[in-house]
Amino acid sequence: MTAPHLPISETRIHEKLRILSDAAKYDVSCASSGSKRANHNKGLGDATGMGICHTYTEDGRCVSLLKLLLTNHCIFDCAYCVSRKSNDIKRAAFTIEEVIGLTINFYRRNYIEGLFLSSGIFKNADVTMERLVTIAKKLRTEHKFNGYIHLKTIPGASEELMQQAGLYADRLSVNIEMPTESALKSLAPDKNMNDILTPMSYLSESIVNYTAEKKVIKTSPAFAPAGQSTQMVIGATPETDKDILFTASSLYKNYGLKRVYYSGYVPISTDERMPGIGTPPPVIREHRLYQTDWLLRFYGFSVNEIVNDEHPLLDTDIDPKLSWALRNPAVFPVDINTADYSLILRVPGIGVSSAKKITAARRFGKLDAQQLSKIGVSMNRAKYFIICQGGSFVNIGLQPQLIRHHILSLSSGKFKSAHSPQLTLF
């Protein structure tokens, strides 16, 4: 028998780590915030704080969790996925102990906030889900691990398993995968929307119920205290930004999701239904989607103000807030020294923290341009839309085309780096 030919530095565990992190990395969620799991047992770790990015990859994404597939063996054949059954790739599987060993040892060295575990579906949904739950359970009970655990729930797994998962994990997610049912049908023949929405609604109800119970009985267990999230792949199929954002907004509304993640499709196959290998991933579009998501959650915008039948696509050259402002010149100029907080928040170049500072500081005296810029307002943008002490800046009136042109000519180059979900460039 000849030994398999491995590079000397790559041991078996290195190889598994390579294959199974490679396959997991397209799942973009890396959040580690929002849990309240304290270290109560002098165990290892604590998940009470805000999320921490321990490092960033060379593509600029946050590394917070050890993100792994338990295995990339899969009986399904989703066209957009590297692990699909019909793809001729090397397969591997971790043992339960291996995943636990990596998690604990990485955590002890402060490399990570916890574990994000997902898996290809081997045998069937329940067998797969059970293995994931076992890992979470052992980490919590045998290793007194209080770090963050995010489990992917496998579509079609039993409610009983999901219920257990919720008791050991901080966050659970079921990926919606595609913005519309028809896209899902065409690319993921083994899946259907129902298998995805049913567990999502089960989780959403459980989270609500357990939270209510915990308010009354403090000692009752927490159920996925950091809530549930989902992800959809964008750019693999021809949906518009409007389709995507309407789906996202209904998920926030109907299932109480904490986050919807948008994963720009990185071409991995020659399937003709999707963009071919070598097509650059739609990073700017993805960034604009995240910015819009932000506007919906923190800036008081409703989805159809940003995208609608008339404007089904986000402008890739300028951010959605600026784009909205240019389409609604009648709202401006906004008087910084008198306008409502909610209106100030809508001015391009003013973020949440500047808006708060403005409404606090103006009680001491009217604010002028210099003070605004010190406070953190990006005057390059804001100046077209505001009046402050000392007057307004543009006497030409609001001419959307002109403003757009000016701002674009100033901000060249910025967009090359502008596709991280962590960035907010308003």
Place this chain on the structure above:
Amino acid sequence: MQIIYDGTFEGLLTAIFDIYERKFNGVKIFRKDKITALGLFENHEVHSDPDKAARVLRGLKKKLSASTLNNFYWCFLSELDGIEDHILSYARYALSSAQPVEQDYGNASVLEIAQVARKVGREKHRFEAFVRFQEINSNFYYAAIDPDHNVLPLIIPHFRRRYPAQDWLIYDTRRHYGIHYDSQTEQTHEAIMDFDAASNRGQSTCIAIDTDEAHYQSLWKHYFKHVNIPARRNMKLHLQHVPKRYWKYLVEKQ
């Protein structure tokens, strides 16, 4: 006039006490070890005094919230040139005003203190992320840091919550002191050691003892490499999040 203090927070509060008591005007406050042009101006050297410091603190507490006083401390830890003068000017403004001034971001010192405190807060958060422990003995973990601001005292509570059952030492190689946590007694104490430049990183001298350490470091590097998506490479963004000056103690950047 130059007011010279010993570089402690207590010293800085005592300096404010002296300035008020002796009605000094037109002052600039300097840390003793930072002063370069001694003798050019009139100098007053402050002698740290816990009672005077406490009196200043009591006075400030009447006018300022706990979070602003906290900001003063964080700004002090920033070690930025001239920050003491902003603290003084803010304190003067608050003490002389009949109304609360904390939200007057139109005032240069009020804004500066808020912004520097945020900056220090950002670095604190960064080092809660960038500390990389190595296990140099069974259950003894060591990490070296080199932050711009003196954030070590600020990150300790975070690591106490996180690693109550491990023994650990975090050492600031720029300021030459560390903080050690003992899991038996659950106490932390300051550790002043002088590592020589060659062994500053703690790697060459200490590490060989635990062989697993090298194994996990190599697995971590391997993971870091493979979780990257080359098609999305964006070094500009990468550097913005992980500036080069922080690389030297990051295992994955070695």
